Amino acid sequence: MTRQLKFNQNGQFTILQVADAQDLPFPRKAMLDMLDAAYEKINPDLILFTGDNILGNHLLDARFGTKKIGSGKELTRQRMKKALAVILDPPEQRRIPFAMTFGNHDDMNLLTKAEQLELYRAYDQFVFSDEDTPVGNYTVPIWSSNGEKKLFNLWLLDTAWHDKETDRCHTGVTKEEVDWYVARSNELKAENGGQPLPSLLFQHIPFPEIRRLMLECKPGDKGAVRYAKDKAVRLDPAKATGRQCEPGFGYQENNGQFDAIKAQGDVCAAVFSHHHINNFDGVVDGVRVIQSPGASFRCYGNTGRGVRVFVLNEAAPAAFHTYTLTYFDLCGHSPIKLLRYAVQADIGLF
Numbered sequence: 042m043t044r045q046l047k048f049n050q051n052g053q054f055t056i057l058q059v060a061d062a063q064d065l066p067f068p069r070k071a072m073l074d075m076l077d078a079a080y081e082k083i084n085p086d087l088i089l090f091t092g093d094n095i096l097g098n099h100l101l102d103a104r105f106g107t108k109k110i111g112s113g114k115e116l117t118r119q120r121m122k123k124a125l126a127v128i129l130d131p132p133e134q135r136r137i138p139f140a141m142t143f144g145n146h147d148d149m150n151l152l153t154k155a156e157q158l159e160l161y162r163a164y165d166q167f168v169f170s171d172e173d174t175p176v177g178n179y180t181v182p183i184w185s186s187n188g189e190k191k192l193f194n195l196w197l198l199d200t201a202w203h204d205k206e207t208d209r210c211h212t213g214v215t216k217e218e219v220d221w222y223v224a225r226s227n228e229l230k231a232e233n234g235g236q237p238l239p240s241l242l243f244q245h246i247p248f249p250e251i252r253r254l255m256l257e258c259k260p261g262d263k264g265a266v267r268y269a270k271d272k273a274v275r276l277d278p279a280k281a282t283g284r285q286c287e288p289g290f291g292y293q294e295n296n297g298q299f300d301a302i303k304a305q306g307d308v309c310a311a312v313f314s315h316h317h318i319n320n321f322d323g324v325v326d327g328v329r330v331i332q333s334p335g336a337s338f339r340c341y342g343n344t345g346r347g348v349r350v351f352v353l354n355e356a357a358p359a360a361f362h363t364y365t366l367t368y369f370d371l372c373g374h375s376p377i378k379l380l381r382y383a384v385q386a387d388i389g390l391f
């Protein structure tokens with residue numbers, strides 16, 4: 042539903058980003074404990090599920106490898122509804138507004154994105170825009186505490202889709218999406234007295250320019266992540282801080298998204314998911330680039346499984362503060378929590 046999100050009476054607005062929650066209808070208790078603890082501790086004003094919210098290709102009637110494992114759109118819809126309930130029921134019950142964007146896994150099944158969005162729209166707390174946009178792309182404005190003025194904007198962009206006719210999957214931001222972003226950004230600028238409206242941009246798969254945060258190195262070098270037999274990269278300490286455990290280069294077909302963002306000057310940071318075991322924060326050619334860790338315990342990960350928090354301040358919203366909280370930060374290090382982590386994390390501990 043369209044609703045007005047506002048800075049609270051303390052002049053703050055807190056966003057909790059949950060990336061790659063993809064546990065399907067059979068969630069690991071560790072992930073649910075972690076998310077519950079995050080909602081309790083942070084009490085966010087908005088939760089953002091930034092793609093791969095479900096493993097849409099592991100629903101019935103979806104591909105499993107190269108094989109179809111079921112049939113029937115209605116059956117797929119029912120399975121998807123059940124899978125979404127795992128992550129959407131808790132914020133609904135806590136009455137915390139949430140928004141979402143699609144990831145590469147969400148769409149790999151018979152339901153169109155518009156049909157999938159209908160399942161999200163059934164939740165009272167789902168924040169959506171009624172703007173006429175390319176499906177899966179929208180803006181979420183954050184208004185001043187007195188409700189008089191838009192002070193900040195969130196961009197939610199789609200980076201992955203499944204062509205149902207050819208049964209092929211694509212990743213990236215299309216030319217149509219870049220054009221929509223530029224046009225909408227200009228409208229928001231005009232509404233804001235000619236000044237770019239400060240914003241955060243969230244999308245599942247990074248733009249390719251993220252690679253500029255990395256240096257080529259040898260596979261044996263400190264911090265090196267191998268991406269080919271004799272090739273590796275590591276974070277450039279002059280440009281980024283954090284942890285890189287997989288290459289995470291971003292989508293391949295470049296339609297000028299980065300250049301458009303740079304030219305518009307409204308994005309305070311572009312925030313990405315998809316690469317579960319990377320967690321860093323850097324600047325590429327004046328554009329801040331943030332990679333967030335994954336939350337799923339049924340997919341690959343490491344001890345960095347967690348969530349990211351953004352705290353905006355009404356007096357200076359562009360100067361936001363961000364940090365991540367891991368399972369251990371939120372649930373503690375007691376022997377039982379360590380044991381639960383070790384048993385429930387399907388792939389990768391370190």
Ligand SMILES: [Fe+2]
Pocket residue numbers: 092093144145146245314315316
């Ligand atoms: Fe993904």
